[in-house]
Amino acid sequence: MPYVNIKITDEGVTSEQKRQLIKGTTELLVKVLNKNPNTTFVLIEEVNTDNWGIGYQSVTELRQADS
Amino acid sequence: MPYVNIKITDEGVTSEQKRQLIKGTTELLVKVLNKNPNTTFVLIEEVNTDNWGIGYQSVTELRQADS
Amino acid sequence: MPYVNIKITDEGVTSEQKRQLIKGTTELLVKVLNKNPNTTFVLIEEVNTDNWGIGYQSVTELRQADS
Amino acid sequence: MPYVNIKITDEGVTSEQKRQLIKGTTELLVKVLNKNPNTTFVLIEEVNTDNWGIGYQSVTELRQADS
Amino acid sequence: MPYVNIKITDEGVTSEQKRQLIKGTTELLVKVLNKNPNTTFVLIEEVNTDNWGIGYQSVTELRQADS
Amino acid sequence: MPYVNIKITDEGVTSEQKRQLIKGTTELLVKVLNKNPNTTFVLIEEVNTDNWGIGYQSVTELRQADS
Numbered sequence: 001m002p003y004v005n006i007k008i009t010d011e012g013v014t015s016e017q018k019r020q021l022i023k024g025t026t027e028l029l030v031k032v033l034n035k036n037p038n039t040t041f042v043l044i045e046e047v048n049t050d051n052w053g054i055g056y057q058s059v060t061e062l063r064q065a066d067s
Numbered sequence: 068m069p070y071v072n073i074k075i076t077d078e079g080v081t082s083e084q085k086r087q088l089i090k091g092t093t094e095l096l097v098k099v100l101n102k103n104p105n106t107t108f109v110l111i112e113e114v115n116t117d118n119w120g121i122g123y124q125s126v127t128e129l130r131q132a133d134s
Numbered sequence: 135m136p137y138v139n140i141k142i143t144d145e146g147v148t149s150e151q152k153r154q155l156i157k158g159t160t161e162l163l164v165k166v167l168n169k170n171p172n173t174t175f176v177l178i179e180e181v182n183t184d185n186w187g188i189g190y191q192s193v194t195e196l197r198q199a200d201s
Numbered sequence: 202m203p204y205v206n207i208k209i210t211d212e213g214v215t216s217e218q219k220r221q222l223i224k225g226t227t228e229l230l231v232k233v234l235n236k237n238p239n240t241t242f243v244l245i246e247e248v249n250t251d252n253w254g255i256g257y258q259s260v261t262e263l264r265q266a267d268s
Numbered sequence: 269m270p271y272v273n274i275k276i277t278d279e280g281v282t283s284e285q286k287r288q289l290i291k292g293t294t295e296l297l298v299k300v301l302n303k304n305p306n307t308t309f310v311l312i313e314e315v316n317t318d319n320w321g322i323g324y325q326s327v328t329e330l331r332q333a334d335s
Numbered sequence: 336m337p338y339v340n341i342k343i344t345d346e347g348v349t350s351e352q353k354r355q356l357i358k359g360t361t362e363l364l365v366k367v368l369n370k371n372p373n374t375t376f377v378l379i380e381e382v383n384t385d386n387w388g389i390g391y392q393s394v395t396e397l398r399q400a401d402s
Contacts, residue, residue: 001387001394003137003175007244007338008368015117015231017367019128024363032355033343039121039173039389041137042120043074053223053243054337054374059336061220068193070271070309074137075167076198082251086262087166089254095158099151100142106188106307109254110208110269119135121173126135141311149385153396156388176388177342184283184326187310195287202320202328204275204338204376207269218300225296233288234276240322240374242338253269255307260269275378318350321357321377329354 002029003041009059010046018044069096070108076126077113084112136163137175143193144180152178203230204242210260211247219245270297271309277327278314286312337364338376344394345381353379 003026022042029035049059057065071092089109096102116126124132138159156176163169183193191199205226223243230236250260258266272293290310297303301331316319339360357377364370384394392400 001175001344001389003177003342004365005340005342007340008364008370009336013368015125015127018117018120018366019125021363022125023123024367025360026120026123028356028359028363029341029343032352032359033345033348038122039177040121041135043114043137044118044120045114046118047244047246050219051229051245051247052220053245054241054336055239056224056227058216058220058223060216068143068188068309070141072139072141073163074139075163075169075236076135080167081224082259082261084166085251085254086259088162089259090257091166092159092163092201092256093254095155095162096140096142099154099158100147102234107255108309109271110248110271112248113252118318121135147395149395152385152388153393156393157391160388160391172390174389176321177382178386178388179382180386181311181313183287185312185314187286187294187312188308189306190291190294192283192290194283202277202376204378206273206275207297208271208273209297209303210269214301221300222296225300226293229278229289229292229296230274233285233292234281236276242336242376244338255269262294315378315380318353319379319381321353321361321379322375323373324358324361326350326354326357328350 001039002033002035003043004029005043005045007045007047009049009052011049013046068099068106069102070110072112073111074112074114076116076119078116080113083107135173136167137167137176137177138163139179141179141181143183143186145183147180202240203234203236204244205230206244206246208246208248210250212250213256214247269308270301270303271311273311273313275313275315277317277320279317281314290319336374337368337370339364339377340378340380342380342382344384344387346384348381
């Protein structure tokens with residue numbers, strides 16, 4: 001029954017990494033709360049760096065400042 | 068005043084189907100809770116099948132196993 | 135596979151009304167998108183009227199103005 | 202620590218407007234609740250007008266009716 | 269049409285502060301995007317400090333370490 | 336920068352289990368995506384079993400049928 005929503009910036013996350021996130025999250029919920037994996041949802045949302053802000057700035061701005 | 072968020076996989080949902088989901092959801096909230104349709108939001112989010120996991124796997128993997 | 139999140143104000147929604155929302159929403163997704171009801175989640179969140187704003191005001195303020 | 206999620210229709214929002222939304226939202230949380238801007242997230246999600254419903258209709262339909 | 273969801277820890281936020289968050293957020297969306305305040309939703313969700321994690325720990329643990 | 340939202344039914348989840356979910360989720364994001372734990376949010380939301388539906392029914396109804 002758990003629903004897990006993972007929001008990350010869209011900075012090149014591979015399909016393999018997504019599989020690891022799905023598998024790892026499901027394993028955690030089974031281990032800690034004994035949940036049924038067949039009704040455990042894991043949704044990954046990739047957010048554009050223009051659209052994610054922290055410390056008054058967008059991640060796009062932060063990345064430009066870092067580079 | 069209701070806000071409804073519908074997340075589904077991005078597997079070819081048509082504009083007509085979206086209209087039906089919006090209309091049907093709004094009708095349900097008017098019927099059951101007597102809500103004002105003019106301040107009833109229905110948002111549909113289509114999620115890539117790589118990004119939706121169930122039973123340790125992504126929907127992409129499940130679909131491949133089914134085919 | 136659908137995940138539906140319904141946010142409404144916490145103004146006395148009964149268990150029976152919640153059942154109707156869950157049943158009606160699931161029926162709609164089965165009818166329109168042929169989804170599997172056994173992996174269709176419907177989550178209802180009841181929000182305090184202090185915590186819901188529209189038109190610059192909280193719903194608590196709006197209700198007081200109406201009464 | 203705040204997490205703010207802003208959902209708007211994808212009707213030509215510019216990067217500059219996104220920066221203003223991020224900056225303005227963060228300033229508001231610092232001013233009202235004295236939160237730490239460096240752990241204040243602001244996420245903007247742009248939703249297709251087919252996918253946003255209000256008053257039984259999608260925003261696409263409403264815009265067509267207006268034009 | 270905007271929908272804004274503000275999640276904060278449930279550490280004594282007053283009704284007055286909630287009104288300021290609702291008013292300020294709505295003003296920002298009207299100013300930056302010229303949105304209609306009467307269809308601008310602002311929802312505030314207060315999350316228990318046990319239920320909010322950052323840096324491997326819950327906020328409850330962080331507050332205890334600080335005190 | 337990740338934001339993770341875990342929704343589970345409010346069926347007696349302990350503070351210790353919440354700590355394990357927070358720790359485990361953060362470790363996963365550090366391991367798979369090399370994210371900074373100090374800006375990784377994990378929010379746990381506990382949902383009343385009346386308010387969570389699956390297979391046309393609320394979890395309350397399902398639990399009653401099971402018992």
